[in-house]
Amino acid sequence: MQSLPPELARAVRSVAATLRSAGQRAWLVGGAVRDLALGAQPVDADLASAARPEELERLFPETHAVGRAFGTVVVHCAGLDVQVTTFRAESGYDDARRPTHVSFSASLEEDAARRDFTCNALYLDPLNDELADPTGGLADLAARRLRCVGDPATRFAEDGLRLLRLARLAAQHGLELDARTWHGARGALDALRGVSPERVLAELVRIAEGAQPVRAVTLLFELGVLGVLPGLNSLCEVPRPLAERCAALTRLGSCAAASFFATLFQPVPGAQHDSFTKALLELRPPRALHQRVVRIWELEPSVDACLAEIALGAERRARWIRLVRAEEFADALAVWSAWHPCEHEREREDLGKRAIELAHDELWPTPLVTSAELARAGVPRGPRWSELLRAAEDAQLDGELHTLEEARAWLDVEARR
Structure with missing residues (x-):
């Protein structure tokens, strides 16, 4: 608990103490415990308990139910919101996301059995730091192993988004998939058909903006997941197949979401952008992200032309200043470089340096002709x-x-x- 932010630790302990006084025990669970075990600082914290939703609402003056049917109540305490979920067992998953049948339980072990990965089925008592590890998650983390709880095929069939979450967790925490989890994921691609494009996009954005996005995408490609995602499935047969797109991403390195998607959906040279824009839109990105990706694509020919002119010593100052002052210039240069790794290396460095060194009044001088x-x-x-x-x-x-x-x-x- 020492690594929790102080305000969050106070709120969690306050909720747990109130439950303890009512004869119930609360456990910190999921990603927060995983992060603590890995020596990282959690950014949020969820609690699990045998206490039912109605008991939580009776014990705490400020609550709101965000998923009461699933046993989840948010408790406002010490200025923060703490999510508390009743131990439960699940079955059904007709919509490939939420369980059709939920039964509340008093058993921590039964609650752990429904979770996705063993590293997310760790429970920590915030009042005395006692750890409960019913699925062997701590040993898996020590071995840098990512393993499904129970049968991998069942876990992925319950929610196909776990296939993307698997890649993100493995990449961000430096974990390797155990053999059963790997084969289970390879055989569960059909589970993605029930996952909404918006949920896929949100997970891809988390991958793009998180640690080691390249490894996550490479893993998704190797598992066959990438080729069945909305939009990307339509790019499998075009020139620049997914293997090349993944290779370009490895050269992009750490990136923002816009440059990540601009690289992944990069139009083929000489082709109209329409079909690639249509493929991107299958993920239903927000308007701002869609427009930024398109603008990156529109700037790339200018980047190409400007680099060629610099190589010849024939660049016009106004041309490159207009280019580098564009809001999406850095992204466009990064994406172009990812697709042309061996071209204009010196000129790319030169142009990037110019963009950094130019003063604001040189980029945007007060107009003399108005x-x-x-x-x-x-x-x-x-x-x-x-x-x-x-x-x-x-x-x-x-x-x-x-x-x-x-x-x-x-x-x-x-x-x-």
Whole structure:
């Protein structure tokens, strides 16, 4: 418990003490105990107990049920929310996510038997630090092993998302799959058909933004999971098969979600983006993520052209400044580099360095030619205005215009063309 954030530890102990005074015992369970066992600091904490939901609601003045039918009640205590779930057994899983039948139990062992992996079936008493390990999870962690609780085929059939969670946990914690879990996962791909695209996307985002995303995706590919996920299943037959996409991800390294998905769904050179955008949309990403991925793709040709110009010593200052000041530039350069690892290495380093070293007023200088200046010069309103404003900014970025007088002289010439 010493590694729990102090505020969280106080809240957990307070809830456990209240339950203890009512004759019930509360256990810290799941990822928090796993993280403590691995020497990491948990970010949240869930409790499990034999106490029923109605008893929890009676004991604590501030509660709200988030899954009362499944025995889950959130207790507001010491300024934090602590989730408390009644020990239970489960069966059914008709929707490949939630159990059809739930029966509350007084048995910690029965509760452990329903959990996904042994490392997530560890129980710690927050009041005295007693550990309960009914499935051998501690020994598995010591051996750096990830193992399903009970029969792997059953666990994955209950919720196909566990196939993605398996890869994330293995990658983030440096665990190897035991043989039964590996073969169980390979034989359970059909379980993913019942998993919503939104849940798949959320787990992929956690992989992308977590530790060791490359290992997680490689594992998903080796298990055959990647090729049956929404959107990615339609990319199996196109040029740049999944193996190449995984290889590009290994070169991307740590990344944000947008560059991760831009690399994974990267359009084939010369092809329209539409089919690849459609594939990405099968995961139903939020609008902001979708737009950022598309913008990365749109910037990549500019990255390619700019690097080629730098290699020839023919780059125009305005061109590369417009490129590097784009919000998605760093992502676009990273994705392009992942797909072209042996090309323009020196130029990539040079361009990245320029982007970092350029001052804000060099990236975004105060415009010398404005709409007011166009009106003063008698330029009629219309498409010509935007053309002149852009040309004037290019001239300013290129270092051709430094003062208002120079800008007005330039405009007098350009306006007459």
